[in-house]
Amino acid sequence: SMSYATQPSSKKLLFRQLFEKESSTYTYLLADASHPDKPALLVDPVDRTVDRDLSLVTDLGLKLVYAINTHVHADHVTGSGLIKTKVPGVKSIISKASKASADILVEAGDKIQFGDLYLEVRATPGHTVGCVTYVTGDGPDQPQPRMAFTGDAVLIRGCGRTDFQGGSSKQLYESVHSQIFTLPKDTFIYPAHDYKGFTVSTVGEEMLYNPRLTKDEETFKSIMENLKLSYPKMIDVAVPANMICGLQDLESKAA
Amino acid sequence: SMSYATQPSSKKLLFRQLFEKESSTYTYLLADASHPDKPALLVDPVDRTVDRDLSLVTDLGLKLVYAINTHVHADHVTGSGLIKTKVPGVKSIISKASKASADILVEAGDKIQFGDLYLEVRATPGHTVGCVTYVTGDGPDQPQPRMAFTGDAVLIRGCGRTDFQGGSSKQLYESVHSQIFTLPKDTFIYPAHDYKGFTVSTVGEEMLYNPRLTKDEETFKSIMENLKLSYPKMIDVAVPANMICGLQDLESKAA
Ligand SMILES: [Fe+2]
Ligand SMILES: [Fe+2]
Incomplete structure (x- = not known):
């Protein structure tokens, strides 16, 4: 049965969703606002919108500690590198x-701690x-419902293409069904992109209405192999x- | 001092923010998901995205009862009329x-009830x-923090122009300071538009960082009179x- 979503809620979490229009990318700001340092992280920052993101971090009085990437994006340059040049001490993160x-x-299994909150790596x-999904922690102090930052693995009523960068429709199907659709149904799905103006979905919703991922594996593979993108x-x-987390300009300056 | 925002939270409220790219308009879906009918309303629907919005309403198992407008928009056609032709029984709402x-x-002072939740008209x-702001109810069963749908009165770090449609910079300044900046500082501000990819702000944030509305009234008026838009x-x-809530096609068909 359908689970009805309210909003993620936590006494500690400060959360903002940010949109970059040219690549239709969502960047997410999360912070533990109850911690004295107000440690914060950005998920999937975009180079073009780094100044906007950092000015928001400043306005909110946060201390940015991590610039995190769900994967090596093909449609925009990550903001990680630029952020590191502008905010000393920020560490970039991507999967091994x-x-x-x-x-x-x-x-998989690593925890990214910020204050009393954390993201779990799947x-x-x-x-x-190298795609990973970052999921907020499991426990009474962590946001409820949980929040999954799925990158391009699950998009709202869609999914990322699988025809380059080591993509595999078989592997994507298995990843989503074993790592994302096994989360509680009320878990919020915050994707790296949306092209239709949706901002959020839930595990329960995508398990019922995702036009690709609700199909059996063979049908899914045939859909993905015939997208002709x-x-x-x-x-x-x-x-x-x-591949160098946006540090290309720094490297050329150092050379 | 700065109030730190988490997310609006309620056991009853189902909430979705939706974006229309061409006019950079936000449409909001609110429903009482704990009520047996799951009554829902849309704030500032856009004609171009009505099918998307109604398909989400259907997926979530909601019963749409109201299509609400914050004002007579100049940049896009409201979805109210089209929604009424597609979902019998939906009532359009705008200010007198x-x-x-x-x-x-x-x-002002009217309440728009949906299940056990309501919006207050300011x-x-x-x-x-004729601009109004719709604010979620005040009380233990209503979403906390409160949520204000400000239309073009307060935008994130900005505000609507005041040079047509009976606009007045003096009146806008007074409206915002008496009707919006008097709300609790953690009240979420959900505007009708954003052009930079912000999705939400708070009363406390705009009281500190809005580049126009933090100025004194004379400075504000002079800013607004020199925008040269x-x-x-x-x-x-x-x-x-x-002006006829998007019913123009119906009228021409009836003629
Ligand atoms: Fe990607
Ligand atoms: Fe407007």
Whole structure:
């Protein structure tokens, strides 16, 4: 049966969703506002909107500690590198499986702590070989319902393509069904993109209404193999930049 | 001092923010998910995204009862009329002061009930003569913090223009300071538009960081009178359509 979602709620969590129009990317700001330092992190920042994001961090009196990526994006350059040049001490994060470089490389089961809150890392390869989903903690002090930052693994009524960057429709299907659809049904899904103006969904909703992921594995694979998508415009710029978490300009300056 | 926002929380409220890219308009879906009928309303629906909104209403198992407008928009056609043709029984709502026609004309102090939840109507003229702000109820069963749907009265770090549709910078300043900035500081501000990818702010945040509304009244008026904005592209189509809450096609069919 359908689970009805309210809003994620926590006495500690400060949460903001931010949108970058050109690539239709969502960036997420999370902070433990009850902690004296107000430690904060950004999930999937975009280079073009770094100034907006950092000015919000300043206005809210937060201390940014992590710039986190769900995967090596092909459609925009991550803001991680630029953020590191502007806010000393911020550490960039990406999965070890992505083979990209960053200050911290995470694996399934790792916890990313900020104040009393944390994100749990789940391996959800398939869109790319190194895709992970970050899920808020499980416990009475953590936001309820839980929140899953799924990158391009699960989009609202959709999913990321699987035809490049080590993508695999079989692997994506298995990742989503074992790592995301096993979360409580009221878990909020916050994707890396939306192209229709949706901002959030839930596990329960996508299990019922996702037009691709509700199908059996063979049908899913055949859908994904017949999408006939064009080559992404930004990929040749974005992927090399994102493999070093947006530090390409710094490197050329140092050279 | 700064109030730190978490998320609005309620055991009853189902809430979704939806974005229409061409006019950068936010539409809001609210429902009492704990009520057997799951009565729902849409704030500021856009004609172009009605099918998306209604399909979400259906997926979530809600019964849409109201299509509500904060004001007579100049930049897009309201979805109210189209919704009424697609979902029998839905009532359109706008303020009496707007002089537009709709099924229900509301005034300051009116309550719009949906299940056990309600929106309170506050008169916030200035961007247009009939602008209102809808605020979630005050009480233990209502969402906490409160949520204010401010239309174009307060935008995130901005405000609506005041140079047409009976606009008045003096009136807008007074409306915001008497009707919105008097709400609890943790009240969420959900505007009708955002052009930079922000999704939400709070009363406390705008009282500290709004670059226009934090100024004294004379400075505000002088800012507003010197914006030198161009004539809105859609105004000659949108305003007549919105004065009859988007029922223009129905009327021409009936003629
Ligand atoms: Fe991607
Ligand atoms: Fe407007």
